[in-house]
Each structure stands twice: as structure tokens, then as C-alpha cells.
Amino acid sequence: CCTRNNNNSCCSVTNHAYVVEPTTAAPRCCYTDDDDNSSTTSSTELFLHSVAEHRIRCSEIVFKSGYMGPQNRLGIGGYGEVFKASWLGTPVAVKRLFDHRGCDSTIDFAHEVSLLSRLRHPHVVLWMGVIVEPSELSIVMEYMDRGSLSSVVHRRTPDGKTFANTLTVAMKMSWVHDIVEGMAYLHGRGIVHRDLTSNNVLLNKKGQAKITDFGL
Structure with a gap:
């Protein structure tokens, strides 16, 4: 469905959020297809391990038209696109990132996974999991009808x-x-x-x- 061609605490800054938390941040790594580079492969494995418990299989995500297309798009921004889909029978929003190959975007993504997985509140959009594929980094969230x-x-x-x-x-x-x-x-x-x-x-x-x- 996703085939579209020093001390005890630290301060982390993402695009929109300033976070103060213990130094248990996700590994700093790059996500790439270059398996010939052992250090890159090791970093990729660290990244995949850091998000493993939150991964959703791409095959579990169902789009009304069968694929990510304009008819399923809820919005678009500098970070990527958001699509309406279904996961295990539940309506969801899938936020697909445009550029995830560089280290910075992968670090931000791993950090957001670490951050969002701990948040549960009636007035914060519910985060459900992530899709991690060679050509795909997406966040699966609660669908908001209006x-x-x-x-x-x-x-x-x-x-x-x-x-x-x-x-x-x-x-x-x-x-x-x-x-x-x-x-x-x-x-x-x-x-x-x-x-x-x-x-x-x-x-x-x-x-x-x-x-x-x-x-x-």
C-alpha cells in the first residue's frame, strides 16, 4: 500500500517542539538502503530497534482507493502529506514524510516516536504507531473527522x-x-x-x- 515511487538530562529541539527529558533519546542514525556500508547498516539497525515496538506493517494499512492518492489526502505541508486510511478497521490519519534519508530527519523521526509513544490525553491527538520501510517513514495517528x-x-x-x-x-x-x-x-x-x-x-x-x- 505504500509503494509510492554528560549529565542526567538534555534539551532537544525539533521543528516545532522544545523538549526537556532524560538522556534516553533514540539512537542518532541515518536510515538508508546502502547495505554495503557496515557503519550505516549498524546505524539503520539501531534505528529500527528503537522503533520496533511501535511499528505497524504497511500491509495493515488500507486506503479507500487501494493506494495513497489525492482522493485520500487530508493535507500537505513542508514535512510531508497526510492521508486518510484504515488500520485494523479503525479510521486513521497517516502522516508520510517527504525526506527521511538524511541523518537530521531520521533523528527527528526517532525522537518523535520516543516522545509521542508516551502521550495519552483526551485533548492530544492519539498516536498509534509508525510505518518504516526502505521508501517510507510514516506516522499513524487518530483520524479527526472535522x-x-x-x-x-x-x-x-x-x-x-x-x-x-x-x-x-x-x-x-x-x-x-x-x-x-x-x-x-x-x-x-x-x-x-x-x-x-x-x-x-x-x-x-x-x-x-x-x-x-x-x-x-
Whole structure:
């Protein structure tokens, strides 16, 4: 389905998140197909070992059209694309990274796996696992039916008004409450988002807000 051609603590910085945590970070390695280089192969093995317990087989991911295509795409950004799929009968979002061959992107990916696997909160998008293939590094996450808060509030009603004009105080306060709860949870674990925008807040079918994209 994924065939598309010194001390006790440290501070780690990813694209969007600043994290303070114990020095148990994932191995710093490159992920590549060059098996002729023994040091690279060793690094690849270390990386695969670091994410082994979180791996999801590519064959377990099912797309409605049978493959990753525009009809399944939920969004696209500088880091990669997000697609809607199904995993073991459960709707999921698959975040496929564009460029994972370099050391920096692989380090960030391994770090995000280490970070996200420990997070469980009603207002943080649920992380489910990773797909690791020679041509594929993807993160499998909870599917949020209504999309981003930004897309919802800017959506137009049949009479041409934006949905933002129809929001009640109760709806706004509910989202604020959800976001504050999620951020408090992250801060309690030493994670500072650094890119909290309405694009990085997703809504489920019940209208509950959940925070996402504080790693890659």
C-alpha cells in the first residue's frame, strides 16, 4: 500500500517542539538502503530497534482507493502529506514524510516516536504507531473527522457567511478549555509546542479539540 515511487538530562529541539527529558533519546542514525556500508547498516539497525515496538506493517494499512492518492489526502505541508486510511478497521490519519534519508530527519523521526509513544490525553491527538520501510517513514495517528479548527471556522455557510460568524460563546469556550487542558498536559511533561495555531488544533466528530504537530 505504500509503494509510492554528560549529565542526567538534555534539551532537544525539533521543528516545532522544545523538549526537556532524560538522556534516553533514540539512537542518532541515518536510515538508508546502502547495505554495503557496515557503519550505516549498524546505524539503520539501531534505528529500527528503537522503533520496533511501535511499528505497524504497511500491509495493515488500507486506503479507500487501494493506494495513497489525492482522493485520500487530508493535507500537505513542508514535512510531508497526510492521508486518510484504515488500520485494523479503525479510521486513521497517516502522516508520510517527504525526506527521511538524511541523518537530521531520521533523528527527528526517532525522537518523535520516543516522545509521542508516551502521550495519552483526551485533548492530544492519539498516536498509534509508525510505518518504516526502505521508501517510507510514516506516522499513524487518530483520524479527526472535522479537520483543523482553522478550516472549520473559515468554512462558509450556505448564505455565504463564514462559520466563525455563527459560533456561540459556549462553543468558543469549549474549544479554549480543550486546548488549555491539552497544553497543560504537554507542559507537565516538559513539552513546549512553539507552533500552536488553529491549523494544529483538530476537531473530532463530537467537536472536541485536540492538539497535534508538536514534533515533526
